[in-house]
Amino acid sequence: MTDPARRDGADGPLVVRTPEELRRALADAGRVGLVPTMGALHGGHRSLMRLARERADTVVVSVFVNPLQFGPEEDLDQYPRDLPGDTRLCGEEGVDVVFAPETATMYPRPQMVTVDAGAMGERLEGASRPGHFTGVLTVVTKLFQLVRPDLAVFGAKDAQQIALVRRMVDDLDLPVEIVGAPTLREPDGLASSSRNVYLSEADRASALFLSRALRAGADAATGGTVAVREAARAVLDEAARATPPVELDYLALVDPATFADAADDHRGDAVLAVAARVGRTRLIDNVTVPLRT
Ligand code: AMP
Secondary structure, three states: OOOHHHHHOOOOOEEEOOHHHHHHHOOOOOOEEEEEEOOOOOHHHHHHHHHHHHHOOEEEEEEOOOHHHOOOOOOOOOOOOOHHHHHHHHHHOOOOEEEOOOHHHHOOOOOOOOOOOOHHHHOOHHHHOOOHHHHHHHHHHHHHHHHOOOEEEEEHHHHHHHHHHHHHHHHOOOOOEEEEEOOOEOOOOOEOOHHHHHOOHHHHHHHHHHHHHHHHHHHOHHHHHHHHHHHHHHHHHHHHOOOOOEEEEEEEEEOOOOOOEOOOOOOEEEEEEEEEEEOOEEEEEEEEEEEOO
């Protein structure tokens, strides 16, 4: 940062909209930590910012609703946007720079060259949202190139995303340290999400079945993979009969390195992941299940 006084966030973060402004803001920035987001920031994002704040001299939060990762039938246009509120929240967390580019700045012409997420990118979220992870990895690569961070923080809430980002960084020798942040939950267990604002009170009550199912699965860990899957499935069967119903997209217990189904005799950590629609809102959640016996 050229102006060290801004580093305590007292004046609020510097909001920049273009790569040129960003470059100027990051002259003499020291160790840079990046938190990539799509905005509509909440407590989950705050926890990522705090991890970055502890590890970096200059914290950059990007706020960009990336069209490349949305399918044609998805909620790109309805996705919540609130840059003034986001900037205030970033100020409270001592963020130095908010990078909020326009779509035309990030994609001045149709993107021809993209980052292929490979087989892991075609499973679970990738199967339900074809092209999603190509969009994610492409924008993350662009953000890494623009910000040149020493470290970047991602949430375990999007377990497949952080696994793919880690794999990309390894496979492509990108000089960025990836820091993972645990999933922040509301007091009732619902994973914090920008999309939670879409939920009516009744939707929200039904949405609680997701975290309940994951907890039931994790609690069955000593019984092995079959018991984990059965325990979570039983809760989701009940959820399908709730009002409004929880319409399951997938429930899967996967190997965290590949996101392929965990073998029946899997040992070590596995990820129990769920995606479902409640009302018109699609929600995802996951927990890590240690399988030791
Ligand atoms: P998004 O704005 O939803 O694209 O999320 C930006 C980053 O925040 C991603 O790395 C997410 O995994 C992370 N994130 C979102 N929700 C949570 C949460 N409840 N707990 C921890 N991290 C989260």
